[in-house]
Amino acid sequence: MSAAHHAAAPAPGPAEEIGRLYGAHHRWLLGWLRARLGCPDQAADLAQDTFVRLLAHRLGAEAGTEAGTEADAHAATPREPRAYLVTVAGRLVANHFRRLSLERAWLDALATLPEAQWPSAEQHAMARQALHRLDAALAGLPERARRAFLLSQIEGQDYARIAATLGVTERSVKRYMAQAFEACILAVD
Known part of the structure; x- marks a missing residue:
């Protein structure tokens, strides 16, 4: 052979x-x-x-x-x-579970609006898709960048407080925020 x-x-x-x-x-x-x-x-x-x-x-x-x-x-x-x-x-x-949590938060926010201001079914679907894209973009960020963004945008903390919370400089927080904003912009384009 x-x-x-x-x-x-x-x-x-x-x-x-x-x-x-x-x-x-x-x-x-x-x-x-x-x-x-x-x-x-x-x-x-x-x-x-x-x-x-x-x-x-x-x-x-x-x-x-x-x-x-x-x-x-x-x-x-x-x-x-x-x-x-x-x-x-x-x-x-x-x-x-993160997507379910986002959808619940979205529905809770809608429930606070008068019915006449509710988005159409198409607008609702577009908003849900945008939320999912933003969530995926944030999930893809390094942990500190994601935390900095959430502390700023959800909890309203200023950069000095975020820096103290994360144990980094304000310059690092600015860099993390730039990363997060770039990811969000790219996600919704």
Whole structure:
């Protein structure tokens, strides 16, 4: 036989690796999510989103690296797959609850308005989308920049007080605020 016949089979592609992970752990992940969310439909959606994110990440990582490296071959099959899935799904659960909290705050604010001033269904949908984009932008910021922004915009603190709270200089607070404002502007454009 030639050496080609003795060569190892090619490493499975990202879809196959994620497919194996899905087959082995989807049911378990679904149960884990149901316990946290209390809603089987939402749990099913977030379980699916978990695997979609893993696949998208894996495909993105593969496109950005040399194909065929050993690290690539094992990136989709972590040593502790359930811990890995819990990390990814846990972030999705946190995002889900943060979005619900934002929507509740929005609805509470609307409830204070006279009915004649309520936004139309289209305006309401646009506002919800903008809130979600802003939330995602803030979630992507470094922790100190996010905290500085929230302390300023939600709690009304001045930069000197924020600096003291965060244990940084006012110059750092200004830099954090610039980061946060830039992220917000980019999110709503």
